Amino acid sequence: MLLGWNQRNVMTVETINSRIDNLVLHSGGDSPNEVVDARVNVKGTTYPTLYSRLLALDNLVDSNYTELKTRQDTQQGQLDQLNDSIGTLMGAYGETLSLYVSKNGNNQTGDGSESKPFLTIQAAVNRIPLLTSSRVTIWISDGAYLEDVVVRNLKAVSITIRNLQNVTDTSSELGVKVRSIAFISSLGYQQINGLQFVDQANISSAAYISGDLKCAIYSEQSSYLGVWNCRFAENTFGKGNRCLFAIGASKIGTSNNFYQNQNCIAEARNLADIVISSKDKGTGNDYGLIADNGAGRVNVADSKVRANRIAEVRNQGNIETGPIIRQITKDDISDRENVTDVNGTIKRDGNVVTVSIMFECNNFPSDVSNTRNIILVPAGFKRDQNYPAYHALALYRNESQPAGARAGMTEASRIVAYSGNGRSYISGSWVTNDAIPIV
Numbered sequence: 105m106l107l108g109w110n111q112r113n114v115m116t117v118e119t120i121n122s123r124i125d126n127l128v129l130h131s132g133g134d135s136p137n138e139v140v141d142a143r144v145n146v147k148g149t150t151y152p153t154l155y156s157r158l159l160a161l162d163n164l165v166d167s168n169y170t171e172l173k174t175r176q177d178t179q180q181g182q183l184d185q186l187n188d189s190i191g192t193l194m195g196a197y198g199e200t201l202s203l204y205v206s207k208n209g210n211n212q213t214g215d216g217s218e219s220k221p222f223l224t225i226q227a228a229v230n231r232i233p234l235l236t237s238s239r240v241t242i243w244i245s246d247g248a249y250l251e252d253v254v255v256r257n258l259k260a261v262s263i264t265i266r267n268l269q270n271v272t273d274t275s276s277e278l279g280v281k282v283r284s285i286a287f288i289s290s291l292g293y294q295q296i297n298g299l300q301f302v303d304q305a306n307i308s309s310a311a312y313i314s315g316d317l318k319c320a321i322y323s324e325q326s327s328y329l330g331v332w333n334c335r336f337a338e339n340t341f342g343k344g345n346r347c348l349f350a351i352g353a354s355k356i357g358t359s360n361n362f363y364q365n366q367n368c369i370a371e372a373r374n375l376a377d378i379v380i381s382s383k384d385k386g387t388g389n390d391y392g393l394i395a396d397n398g399a400g401r402v403n404v405a406d407s408k409v410r411a412n413r414i415a416e417v418r419n420q421g422n423i424e425t426g427p428i429i430r431q432i433t434k435d436d437i438s439d440r441e442n443v444t445d446v447n448g449t450i451k452r453d454g455n456v457v458t459v460s461i462m463f464e465c466n467n468f469p470s471d472v473s474n475t476r477n478i479i480l481v482p483a484g485f486k487r488d489q490n491y492p493a494y495h496a497l498a499l500y501r502n503e504s505q506p507a508g509a510r511a512g513m514t515e516a517s518r519i520v521a522y523s524g525n526g527r528s529y530i531s532g533s534w535v536t537n538d539a540i541p542i543v
Contacts, residue, residue: 123506156498187290190418193330201238203228204268205520207247221245224251225265225282236260243268246279248302252309253285267298271333273364275385278335278473284311286322287354293328296321300335304345316344323354323376332359339365341390350376350398359383363409367391382406390539395421404540415540425540428452430482432461438518442467446478450485457485458533459497468506468525475510475520486517488535497532500525501514 126279143151149159202218205228208220222228228242234257240266253264267280280301284307307318320336323329329350336347347363348370350356355377356370363369363386370376371394379404380393392411393400396418403426404414415423432448448461463478481487487495497519499511503526511521511530521530 105421133492148432166193201232201236201239201240203240203242204245205233205242205249208245218243219445222377224250225251225285228438229253229255229265232260232263234258240264241266244280244282244299248281250283250303250306251282252307252311253290253415254310255286255290255294256288256310257291258292260290262293262295262341263290264295264297265299266295267333269298271298272360274333274335274360283307284318284320284322285306286310286319286324287323287326287329288324290326293330294326295330295332296334297332298332298334300337301347302338304340305339307345310350313349316498317346318344319346320347320443321348321356323348323350325352325353325357328355328357329360330357331361334361336366336369336386337362337364340367341365341388343367346371346387348378349373350374350378355379357381360385362386363389364462365389369396369409370400371396371410372400374398377401378408380407382408384409386410391416392424394418395423399423402424410524412540423540428484430485432459432479436482438480442476443478450482452485452536455537456489456533457481457536459485460529461519462527462529463521464527465521465523466525468523475522476516478511478519481513481517481519484540485535486536486537486538487513489515491515491534495532497530499528499530501526501528 117204144159144337147425151160167186203216204221205225205534206221209223211223213225214220214222216222216228216231225242225244233238238260239259239262243266245268265285267278269279271278278298280298281300281302283303285296286309288310301320304318304320311319311322313319321331331348333366345367347366348356351373353375357379359381363384363385365388368390368391370378370380374394374449376398377512378393378400382403385408389409389411390413392414393402394407394416398421400423401414402415402423405426407414415425417423428431429449429451432446432450434446437443437446443463448463450457450459455489464477468476474496492513495513497511497513499509501523503524506524509523511519513519513534519530521528
């Protein structure tokens with residue numbers, strides 16, 4: 105029993121001594137001058153000395169800090185690069201981006217600055233960020249730029265393509281000449297200013313639609329496009345060319361343009377909208393404004409643009425022309441032997457025509473079945489053929505009227521009357537489906 109007690113005590117003492125060896129400080133590794141537990145790290149690795157473990161920890165901390173700092177610097181560089189890329193895509197908010205084009209420029213070495221301009225307009229367009237909050241202006245020096253410029257998928261506060269010089273007189277040659285410009289799926293205010301359009305037979309790319317339908321200015325599914333101070337004077341009469349063409353949700357407005365010998369000044373197709381300004385001028389044109397399932401507005405009464413067909417509606421399109429008033433004079437008399445004078449007006453507002461004229465006759469027949477031909481209604485005001493063969497009009501005179509006095513319009517849109525000699529007055533209205541008249 106005593107022996108067992110001694111054995112248990114010996115084992116206890118050895119255990120205590122072993123733990124003491126692990127707790128006593130020393131510098132020799134095995135000598136009792138060091139705490140062995142302190143030489144073991146959290147991963148269970150035992151170091152020769154406490155100093156070596158602490159040194160290894162310091163080195164690890166330094167290494168981790170250096171790696172973390174490197175990663176942070178790398179991420180900052182990537183962030184700076186991303187910001188630069190966004191800046192390239194969007195431009196600086198509210199700034200004005202000016203790009204210059206010159207016949208002395210260079211697309212390879214030029215950067216679009218005034219001192220290093222591009223050679224072509226398209227090169228300047230290609231420099232515009234895809235999404236920008238800047239107001240972009242492309243300034244073009246004098247010269248002929250036989251390009252089919254395409255502005256596609258750009259979103260900007262505004263994009264202006266214009267003559268470097270201010271243009272006010274468009275009746276004579278302009279310094280900057282271009283073949284065609286197209287805006288496609290581009291948002292923001294757009295403007296073309298002070299350019300002359302030439303080489304219309306060779307239009308290609310987006311501005312060439314099909315067959316001989318070619319457009320000097322083309323806008324598809326884009327925002328509002330202002331066309332100011334431009335000149336269209338290359339003869340396209342009888343061809344398929346359009347000066348202005350808008351399709352989809354696009355809108356075009358004009359001001360102070362000049363059109364001469366053009367096949368068609370403007371066409372609005374498939375929900376597009378075009379407004380022809382009363383400040384525009386021109387002569388010798390065939391079509392003025394065509395609305396093909398689109399909408400158009402032209403104030404015919406104030407318009408200085410002359411065209412054989414000033415406005416034409418196709419496929420449920422709509423054109424607002426404002427009131428169109430034409431004077432009726434002696435030159436309009438049909439029966440010059442018996443009708444000595446005619447004076448008055450014929451007015452068209454939309455598709456409704458009203459007439460108010462005075463006529464004088466010196467030889468009315470006594471037979472009430474006969475009438476005198478007063479005037480033939482001019483083109484653009486003629487009656488809709490769905491009317492009855494004879495459409496009655498109001499007749500009155502200061503003097504007494506003979507029995508059976510009457511006035512009306514025949515199927516051929518000729519105003520006729522049976523009345524007494526002297527002065528009589530005719531008024532009335534009807535609907536027309538004529539093309540918009542030239543006044």
